[in-house]
Amino acid sequence: MLKKLFSYLIPINIYKSKSAVSKSIEVTWTNGELLIDSENTNYSYGSLQRILRIGLRKIGFNTIQSMENILVLGVAGGSVIKTLVDEIKFKGQITGVEIDPAIIEVANSYFQLNEIPNLEIHIQDAFDFILRSKDHYSLIIIDVFQDLQMPNFLFETFFINHTASLLKKNGFILFNTMILNEGDNVRNKNFITNFDNTNFKINSIPRIERHNELILIQRIK
Template sequence: MIKRLLSFLFPIKIHEKKSDFSKNLEVTWNNGYLVLDSKNTNYSFGSLQRVLKKGLKYIGYERIRNFKSILILGVAGGSVIDTLKNEVKFEGTITGVEIDSTVIELAKKYFGLDNYNKVSIINEDAFEFVLKTKEKYDLIIIDIFQDTTMPNFLFEDFFINRINYLLNIKGFILFNTMVLDYQDRRRNAIYKSKFESNYSVRLYPKIEVHNELFTIKKLA
Protein backbone atom coordinates (compact mmCIF):
# COMPACT_ATOMS: atom_id res chain seq x y z
CA MET A 1 0.00 0.00 0.00
CA ILE A 2 2.87 2.39 0.79
CA LYS A 3 4.46 1.73 -2.62
CA ARG A 4 1.13 2.34 -4.31
CA LEU A 5 0.71 5.69 -2.54
CA LEU A 6 4.28 6.74 -3.27
CA SER A 7 3.74 5.92 -6.96
CA PHE A 8 1.59 9.05 -7.26
CA LEU A 9 4.84 10.97 -6.69
CA PHE A 10 7.19 8.83 -8.77
CA PRO A 11 7.14 5.34 -10.40
CA ILE A 12 8.24 2.47 -8.18
CA LYS A 13 9.65 -0.62 -9.88
CA ILE A 14 8.84 -3.84 -8.01
CA HIS A 15 10.01 -6.51 -10.46
CA GLU A 16 12.35 -6.74 -13.43
CA LYS A 17 12.98 -9.72 -15.66
CA LYS A 18 14.82 -10.48 -18.90
CA SER A 19 12.82 -11.79 -21.83
CA ASP A 20 13.93 -13.51 -25.04
CA PHE A 21 11.40 -11.50 -27.03
CA SER A 22 11.09 -8.18 -25.19
CA LYS A 23 14.64 -7.98 -23.77
CA ASN A 24 13.69 -6.35 -20.47
CA LEU A 25 10.32 -6.33 -18.71
CA GLU A 26 9.40 -4.24 -15.68
CA VAL A 27 6.42 -4.33 -13.34
CA THR A 28 5.98 -0.87 -11.83
CA TRP A 29 3.58 1.01 -9.59
CA ASN A 30 2.69 4.18 -11.52
CA ASN A 31 0.02 6.67 -10.36
CA GLY A 32 -1.59 4.03 -8.16
CA TYR A 33 -1.70 1.28 -10.80
CA LEU A 34 0.50 -1.68 -11.59
CA VAL A 35 1.78 -1.47 -15.17
CA LEU A 36 3.90 -3.73 -17.36
CA ASP A 37 6.57 -2.00 -19.46
CA SER A 38 9.34 -2.95 -21.85
CA LYS A 39 12.47 -0.83 -22.12
CA ASN A 40 10.89 1.89 -24.26
CA THR A 41 7.13 1.46 -24.16
CA ASN A 42 4.12 0.45 -22.11
CA TYR A 43 2.88 -3.14 -22.60
CA SER A 44 -0.17 -3.22 -20.34
CA PHE A 45 -2.31 -1.25 -17.88
CA GLY A 46 -0.96 2.16 -18.82
CA SER A 47 -1.13 4.11 -22.07
CA LEU A 48 -1.66 0.89 -24.01
CA GLN A 49 -4.84 0.12 -22.12
CA ARG A 50 -6.11 3.62 -22.91
CA VAL A 51 -5.32 3.10 -26.60
CA LEU A 52 -7.21 -0.18 -26.91
CA LYS A 53 -10.08 1.07 -24.76
CA LYS A 54 -10.57 3.90 -27.25
CA GLY A 55 -10.60 1.37 -30.06
CA LEU A 56 -13.24 -0.71 -28.32
CA LYS A 57 -15.34 2.41 -27.81
CA TYR A 58 -15.06 3.22 -31.52
CA ILE A 59 -16.50 -0.22 -32.29
CA GLY A 60 -19.11 0.17 -29.53
CA TYR A 61 -19.43 -1.60 -26.19
CA GLU A 62 -23.03 -2.65 -26.84
CA ARG A 63 -22.09 -4.20 -30.17
CA ILE A 64 -19.17 -6.06 -28.59
CA ARG A 65 -21.41 -7.45 -25.83
CA ASN A 66 -23.41 -9.19 -28.55
CA PHE A 67 -20.32 -10.89 -29.99
CA LYS A 68 -19.68 -14.53 -29.15
CA SER A 69 -15.93 -14.92 -29.69
CA ILE A 70 -12.88 -12.67 -29.54
CA LEU A 71 -9.29 -13.40 -30.61
CA ILE A 72 -6.45 -11.33 -29.12
CA LEU A 73 -3.07 -11.54 -30.82
CA GLY A 74 -0.55 -10.12 -28.35
CA VAL A 75 -1.87 -10.43 -24.80
CA ALA A 76 1.00 -8.91 -22.77
CA GLY A 77 -0.28 -8.25 -19.23
CA GLY A 78 -3.90 -8.73 -20.28
CA SER A 79 -5.15 -5.15 -19.95
CA VAL A 80 -7.51 -5.46 -22.94
CA ILE A 81 -8.98 -8.61 -21.38
CA ASP A 82 -9.51 -6.64 -18.17
CA THR A 83 -11.33 -3.94 -20.16
CA LEU A 84 -13.47 -6.47 -22.04
CA LYS A 85 -14.46 -8.32 -18.89
CA ASN A 86 -14.86 -5.54 -16.34
CA GLU A 87 -15.88 -2.52 -18.40
CA VAL A 88 -17.43 -3.81 -21.61
CA LYS A 89 -19.00 -6.74 -19.66
CA PHE A 90 -18.28 -9.18 -22.49
CA GLU A 91 -19.49 -12.68 -21.60
CA GLY A 92 -18.42 -14.67 -24.66
CA THR A 93 -15.19 -16.60 -25.17
CA ILE A 94 -11.78 -14.94 -25.43
CA THR A 95 -8.73 -16.62 -26.93
CA GLY A 96 -5.46 -14.84 -26.22
CA VAL A 97 -2.24 -15.67 -28.08
CA GLU A 98 1.09 -14.54 -26.61
CA ILE A 99 4.51 -15.66 -27.84
CA ASP A 100 6.45 -14.59 -24.74
CA SER A 101 6.18 -17.08 -21.87
CA THR A 102 7.87 -14.57 -19.53
CA VAL A 103 5.11 -12.05 -20.22
CA ILE A 104 2.46 -14.69 -19.46
CA GLU A 105 4.24 -15.57 -16.20
CA LEU A 106 4.28 -11.93 -15.06
CA ALA A 107 0.70 -11.37 -16.20
CA LYS A 108 -0.52 -14.27 -14.08
CA LYS A 109 1.55 -13.30 -11.04
CA TYR A 110 0.88 -9.56 -10.96
CA PHE A 111 -2.22 -8.91 -13.10
CA GLY A 112 -4.50 -11.90 -12.45
CA LEU A 113 -4.48 -13.16 -16.03
CA ASP A 114 -5.62 -16.63 -14.98
CA ASN A 115 -8.57 -15.35 -12.91
CA TYR A 116 -10.99 -14.78 -15.80
CA ASN A 117 -13.78 -17.10 -16.90
CA LYS A 118 -14.05 -18.23 -20.54
CA VAL A 119 -10.54 -16.99 -21.34
CA SER A 120 -7.90 -19.26 -22.89
CA ILE A 121 -4.28 -18.12 -23.08
CA ILE A 122 -2.10 -19.84 -25.68
CA ASN A 123 1.70 -19.51 -25.59
CA GLU A 124 2.42 -19.50 -29.31
CA ASP A 125 3.59 -17.36 -32.19
CA ALA A 126 0.60 -15.41 -33.55
CA PHE A 127 1.50 -16.18 -37.16
CA GLU A 128 1.61 -19.92 -36.46
CA PHE A 129 -1.68 -19.80 -34.56
CA VAL A 130 -3.48 -17.88 -37.28
CA LEU A 131 -2.13 -20.29 -39.88
CA LYS A 132 -3.63 -23.40 -38.30
CA THR A 133 -6.69 -22.37 -36.28
CA LYS A 134 -10.05 -23.53 -37.61
CA GLU A 135 -12.12 -21.17 -35.43
CA LYS A 136 -13.75 -17.95 -36.62
CA TYR A 137 -14.19 -14.80 -34.56
CA ASP A 138 -16.44 -11.75 -34.22
CA LEU A 139 -13.59 -9.49 -33.09
CA ILE A 140 -9.87 -9.89 -33.72
CA ILE A 141 -7.56 -7.58 -31.77
CA ILE A 142 -4.00 -7.29 -33.09
CA ASP A 143 -1.55 -5.73 -30.62
CA ILE A 144 1.86 -7.21 -31.36
CA PHE A 145 5.09 -5.39 -30.51
CA GLN A 146 8.63 -6.25 -29.54
CA ASP A 147 9.39 -3.11 -27.57
CA THR A 148 8.67 -0.41 -30.22
CA THR A 149 9.08 -2.71 -33.24
CA MET A 150 6.21 -4.32 -35.15
CA PRO A 151 6.91 -7.61 -36.99
CA ASN A 152 6.77 -7.30 -40.78
CA PHE A 153 4.40 -10.25 -41.20
CA LEU A 154 1.52 -8.18 -39.77
CA PHE A 155 1.48 -6.09 -42.96
CA GLU A 156 2.00 -8.89 -45.49
CA ASP A 157 -0.77 -10.06 -47.80
CA PHE A 158 -0.81 -13.66 -46.63
CA PHE A 159 -1.36 -12.72 -42.98
CA ILE A 160 -3.94 -10.05 -43.84
CA ASN A 161 -5.90 -12.50 -46.00
CA ARG A 162 -5.78 -15.17 -43.33
CA ILE A 163 -7.06 -12.76 -40.65
CA ASN A 164 -9.85 -11.69 -42.99
CA TYR A 165 -10.79 -15.34 -43.52
CA LEU A 166 -11.00 -15.93 -39.75
CA LEU A 167 -13.30 -12.93 -39.24
CA ASN A 168 -17.05 -13.48 -39.25
CA ILE A 169 -19.27 -11.29 -41.43
CA LYS A 170 -20.22 -8.11 -39.51
CA GLY A 171 -17.16 -8.71 -37.33
CA PHE A 172 -14.33 -6.25 -36.60
CA ILE A 173 -10.56 -6.14 -36.60
CA LEU A 174 -8.98 -3.74 -34.09
CA PHE A 175 -5.33 -3.20 -35.06
CA ASN A 176 -3.00 -1.13 -32.88
CA THR A 177 0.05 0.22 -34.72
CA MET A 178 3.00 2.38 -33.73
CA VAL A 179 3.99 5.26 -35.99
CA LEU A 180 7.39 6.80 -35.29
CA ASP A 181 8.42 8.16 -38.70
CA TYR A 182 7.46 8.67 -42.34
CA GLN A 183 8.13 5.03 -43.22
CA ASP A 184 5.62 3.89 -40.59
CA ARG A 185 2.99 6.31 -41.92
CA ARG A 186 3.57 5.04 -45.45
CA ARG A 187 3.36 1.43 -44.22
CA ASN A 188 -0.03 2.15 -42.66
CA ALA A 189 -1.33 3.88 -45.79
CA ILE A 190 -0.36 0.84 -47.87
CA TYR A 191 -2.00 -1.47 -45.32
CA LYS A 192 -5.26 0.49 -45.52
CA SER A 193 -5.28 0.19 -49.31
CA LYS A 194 -5.21 -3.62 -49.17
CA PHE A 195 -8.87 -3.93 -48.13
CA GLU A 196 -11.53 -4.24 -50.80
CA SER A 197 -15.00 -2.72 -50.94
CA ASN A 198 -16.52 -5.43 -48.74
CA TYR A 199 -14.62 -3.94 -45.78
CA SER A 200 -15.14 -0.64 -44.01
CA VAL A 201 -11.73 0.65 -42.86
CA ARG A 202 -11.21 3.56 -40.49
CA LEU A 203 -7.88 4.93 -39.30
CA TYR A 204 -7.63 6.88 -36.05
CA PRO A 205 -4.29 8.77 -35.87
CA LYS A 206 -2.49 10.30 -32.91
CA ILE A 207 -3.82 7.98 -30.21
CA GLU A 208 -1.43 8.46 -27.25
CA VAL A 209 1.10 10.35 -29.45
CA HIS A 210 2.62 7.45 -31.44
CA ASN A 211 -0.27 5.03 -31.83
CA GLU A 212 -2.59 4.75 -34.83
CA LEU A 213 -5.63 2.50 -34.60
CA PHE A 214 -7.43 0.72 -37.40
CA THR A 215 -11.00 -0.52 -37.08
CA ILE A 216 -11.97 -2.78 -39.95
CA LYS A 217 -15.50 -4.12 -40.39
CA LYS A 218 -16.27 -7.08 -42.63
CA LEU A 219 -19.42 -6.14 -44.51
CA ALA A 220 -19.96 -9.30 -46.54
Protein backbone atom coordinates in the same frame (compact mmCIF):
# COMPACT_ATOMS: atom_id res chain seq x y z
CA MET B 1 -0.99 0.35 -0.52
CA LEU B 2 1.94 2.61 0.50
CA LYS B 3 3.73 1.88 -2.77
CA LYS B 4 0.60 2.83 -4.69
CA LEU B 5 0.34 6.12 -2.78
CA PHE B 6 4.03 6.99 -3.18
CA SER B 7 3.79 6.23 -6.91
CA TYR B 8 1.95 9.55 -7.37
CA LEU B 9 5.28 11.17 -6.46
CA ILE B 10 7.74 8.85 -8.21
CA PRO B 11 7.41 5.56 -10.16
CA ILE B 12 8.09 2.55 -7.93
CA ASN B 13 9.45 -0.58 -9.61
CA ILE B 14 8.37 -3.80 -7.90
CA TYR B 15 9.53 -6.41 -10.41
CA LYS B 16 12.13 -6.70 -13.15
CA SER B 17 13.27 -9.67 -15.20
CA LYS B 18 14.84 -10.65 -18.50
CA SER B 19 12.95 -12.39 -21.27
CA ALA B 20 14.29 -14.05 -24.42
CA VAL B 21 11.42 -12.48 -26.40
CA SER B 22 10.67 -9.18 -24.68
CA LYS B 23 14.25 -8.64 -23.39
CA SER B 24 13.19 -6.65 -20.33
CA ILE B 25 9.93 -6.91 -18.36
CA GLU B 26 9.19 -4.46 -15.54
CA VAL B 27 6.19 -4.06 -13.27
CA THR B 28 5.91 -0.53 -11.87
CA TRP B 29 3.48 1.50 -9.79
CA THR B 30 3.01 4.84 -11.63
CA ASN B 31 0.42 7.46 -10.61
CA GLY B 32 -1.54 4.83 -8.70
CA GLU B 33 -1.59 2.38 -11.63
CA LEU B 34 0.24 -0.93 -11.92
CA LEU B 35 1.93 -1.09 -15.34
CA ILE B 36 3.97 -3.59 -17.35
CA ASP B 37 6.75 -2.05 -19.42
CA SER B 38 9.41 -3.30 -21.79
CA GLU B 39 12.79 -1.57 -22.12
CA ASN B 40 11.44 1.36 -24.14
CA THR B 41 7.65 1.33 -24.09
CA ASN B 42 4.47 0.54 -22.16
CA TYR B 43 3.43 -3.09 -22.73
CA SER B 44 0.20 -3.33 -20.77
CA TYR B 45 -2.16 -1.13 -18.77
CA GLY B 46 -1.54 2.61 -18.55
CA SER B 47 -1.41 4.28 -21.98
CA LEU B 48 -1.82 1.01 -23.88
CA GLN B 49 -5.07 0.23 -22.09
CA ARG B 50 -6.34 3.72 -22.88
CA ILE B 51 -5.42 3.35 -26.56
CA LEU B 52 -7.26 0.07 -27.10
CA ARG B 53 -10.24 1.26 -25.03
CA ILE B 54 -10.72 4.05 -27.57
CA GLY B 55 -10.94 1.47 -30.36
CA LEU B 56 -13.37 -0.68 -28.38
CA ARG B 57 -15.57 2.35 -27.73
CA LYS B 58 -15.55 3.05 -31.46
CA ILE B 59 -16.97 -0.43 -32.06
CA GLY B 60 -19.43 0.05 -29.20
CA PHE B 61 -19.51 -1.69 -25.83
CA ASN B 62 -23.07 -2.95 -26.46
CA THR B 63 -21.98 -4.42 -29.80
CA ILE B 64 -19.06 -6.21 -28.13
CA GLN B 65 -21.26 -7.58 -25.35
CA SER B 66 -23.38 -9.38 -27.95
CA MET B 67 -20.39 -11.05 -29.64
CA GLU B 68 -19.70 -14.78 -29.29
CA ASN B 69 -15.92 -14.92 -29.39
CA ILE B 70 -12.90 -12.62 -29.51
CA LEU B 71 -9.31 -13.32 -30.56
CA VAL B 72 -6.46 -11.27 -29.04
CA LEU B 73 -3.12 -11.50 -30.85
CA GLY B 74 -0.47 -10.20 -28.46
CA VAL B 75 -1.73 -10.62 -24.90
CA ALA B 76 1.28 -9.25 -22.95
CA GLY B 77 -0.07 -8.35 -19.50
CA GLY B 78 -3.67 -8.71 -20.61
CA SER B 79 -4.87 -5.11 -20.25
CA VAL B 80 -7.28 -5.28 -23.20
CA ILE B 81 -8.65 -8.56 -21.85
CA LYS B 82 -9.25 -6.89 -18.49
CA THR B 83 -11.11 -4.09 -20.30
CA LEU B 84 -13.28 -6.65 -22.10
CA VAL B 85 -14.09 -8.60 -18.94
CA ASP B 86 -14.19 -5.94 -16.20
CA GLU B 87 -15.50 -2.87 -18.04
CA ILE B 88 -17.45 -4.21 -21.00
CA LYS B 89 -18.65 -7.32 -19.12
CA PHE B 90 -18.01 -9.56 -22.13
CA LYS B 91 -19.17 -13.11 -21.33
CA GLY B 92 -18.22 -14.92 -24.54
CA GLN B 93 -15.05 -16.85 -25.28
CA ILE B 94 -11.74 -14.97 -25.39
CA THR B 95 -8.76 -16.62 -27.08
CA GLY B 96 -5.41 -15.02 -26.36
CA VAL B 97 -2.20 -15.65 -28.30
CA GLU B 98 1.17 -14.62 -26.84
CA ILE B 99 4.63 -15.74 -27.91
CA ASP B 100 6.38 -14.86 -24.63
CA PRO B 101 5.63 -17.25 -21.73
CA ALA B 102 7.55 -15.03 -19.31
CA ILE B 103 5.14 -12.12 -19.69
CA ILE B 104 2.14 -14.42 -19.19
CA GLU B 105 3.68 -15.54 -15.88
CA VAL B 106 3.91 -11.87 -14.85
CA ALA B 107 0.32 -11.25 -15.97
CA ASN B 108 -0.88 -14.21 -13.91
CA SER B 109 1.09 -13.16 -10.81
CA TYR B 110 0.28 -9.43 -10.77
CA PHE B 111 -3.02 -9.19 -12.70
CA GLN B 112 -4.61 -12.65 -12.10
CA LEU B 113 -5.11 -13.29 -15.80
CA ASN B 114 -5.33 -17.03 -15.10
CA GLU B 115 -8.46 -16.45 -12.98
CA ILE B 116 -10.58 -15.28 -15.93
CA PRO B 117 -12.89 -18.25 -16.65
CA ASN B 118 -13.75 -17.42 -20.28
CA LEU B 119 -10.11 -16.91 -21.34
CA GLU B 120 -7.91 -19.46 -23.10
CA ILE B 121 -4.23 -18.60 -23.64
CA HIS B 122 -2.05 -20.08 -26.38
CA ILE B 123 1.73 -19.64 -26.06
CA GLN B 124 2.34 -19.41 -29.77
CA ASP B 125 3.52 -17.14 -32.55
CA ALA B 126 0.59 -15.08 -33.89
CA PHE B 127 1.50 -15.86 -37.52
CA ASP B 128 1.44 -19.62 -36.89
CA PHE B 129 -1.82 -19.40 -34.96
CA ILE B 130 -3.59 -17.51 -37.74
CA LEU B 131 -2.41 -19.96 -40.41
CA ARG B 132 -3.65 -22.97 -38.45
CA SER B 133 -6.89 -21.58 -37.00
CA LYS B 134 -10.17 -23.06 -38.22
CA ASP B 135 -12.36 -20.86 -36.03
CA HIS B 136 -14.08 -17.62 -36.97
CA TYR B 137 -14.28 -14.60 -34.67
CA SER B 138 -16.54 -11.62 -34.06
CA LEU B 139 -13.55 -9.44 -33.12
CA ILE B 140 -9.81 -9.86 -33.72
CA ILE B 141 -7.55 -7.53 -31.75
CA ILE B 142 -3.99 -7.25 -33.09
CA ASP B 143 -1.57 -5.78 -30.57
CA VAL B 144 1.75 -7.42 -31.44
CA PHE B 145 4.95 -5.61 -30.51
CA GLN B 146 8.50 -6.49 -29.56
CA ASP B 147 9.48 -3.39 -27.58
CA LEU B 148 9.19 -0.57 -30.18
CA GLN B 149 9.19 -2.90 -33.17
CA MET B 150 6.24 -4.37 -35.05
CA PRO B 151 6.98 -7.66 -36.86
CA ASN B 152 6.94 -7.30 -40.65
CA PHE B 153 4.55 -10.23 -41.14
CA LEU B 154 1.68 -8.15 -39.70
CA PHE B 155 1.67 -6.05 -42.87
CA GLU B 156 2.19 -8.82 -45.43
CA THR B 157 -0.71 -9.61 -47.75
CA PHE B 158 -0.56 -13.33 -46.95
CA PHE B 159 -1.11 -12.72 -43.22
CA ILE B 160 -3.69 -9.99 -43.83
CA ASN B 161 -5.80 -12.20 -46.07
CA HIS B 162 -5.70 -15.12 -43.64
CA THR B 163 -6.68 -12.90 -40.72
CA ALA B 164 -9.56 -11.34 -42.65
CA SER B 165 -10.79 -14.81 -43.65
CA LEU B 166 -11.33 -15.64 -39.94
CA LEU B 167 -13.77 -12.76 -39.45
CA LYS B 168 -17.48 -13.43 -39.15
CA LYS B 169 -19.85 -11.24 -41.14
CA ASN B 170 -20.05 -7.80 -39.46
CA GLY B 171 -16.98 -8.78 -37.43
CA PHE B 172 -14.15 -6.35 -36.65
CA ILE B 173 -10.37 -6.23 -36.69
CA LEU B 174 -8.89 -3.71 -34.24
CA PHE B 175 -5.22 -3.21 -35.14
CA ASN B 176 -2.95 -1.16 -32.86
CA THR B 177 0.05 0.24 -34.75
CA MET B 178 2.96 2.50 -33.87
CA ILE B 179 4.06 5.32 -36.17
CA LEU B 180 7.56 6.63 -35.43
CA ASN B 181 8.49 7.99 -38.87
CA GLU B 182 7.11 8.68 -42.35
CA GLY B 183 7.95 5.14 -43.44
CA ASP B 184 5.58 3.78 -40.82
CA ASN B 185 2.88 6.15 -42.05
CA VAL B 186 3.28 4.88 -45.63
CA ARG B 187 3.27 1.28 -44.33
CA ASN B 188 -0.12 1.83 -42.66
CA LYS B 189 -1.61 3.42 -45.78
CA ASN B 190 -0.42 0.46 -47.85
CA PHE B 191 -1.93 -1.92 -45.30
CA ILE B 192 -5.36 -0.31 -45.66
CA THR B 193 -5.28 -0.77 -49.47
CA ASN B 194 -5.41 -4.56 -48.96
CA PHE B 195 -9.09 -4.27 -48.04
CA ASP B 196 -11.61 -3.58 -50.80
CA ASN B 197 -14.51 -1.25 -50.07
CA THR B 198 -17.04 -3.80 -51.30
CA ASN B 199 -16.41 -6.28 -48.48
CA PHE B 200 -14.82 -4.13 -45.78
CA LYS B 201 -15.34 -0.79 -44.08
CA ILE B 202 -12.10 0.88 -42.90
CA ASN B 203 -11.62 3.58 -40.28
CA SER B 204 -8.30 4.83 -38.92
CA ILE B 205 -7.87 6.71 -35.65
CA PRO B 206 -4.49 8.50 -35.84
CA ARG B 207 -2.08 9.94 -33.31
CA ILE B 208 -3.44 8.38 -30.13
CA GLU B 209 -0.99 8.89 -27.25
CA ARG B 210 1.24 10.65 -29.83
CA HIS B 211 2.69 7.64 -31.69
CA ASN B 212 -0.17 5.15 -32.02
CA GLU B 213 -2.68 4.74 -34.83
CA LEU B 214 -5.63 2.39 -34.57
CA ILE B 215 -6.96 0.78 -37.73
CA LEU B 216 -10.52 -0.51 -37.48
CA ILE B 217 -11.75 -2.92 -40.14
CA GLN B 218 -15.32 -4.26 -40.37
CA ARG B 219 -16.37 -7.09 -42.65
CA ILE B 220 -19.66 -6.03 -44.24
CA LYS B 221 -20.08 -9.01 -46.59
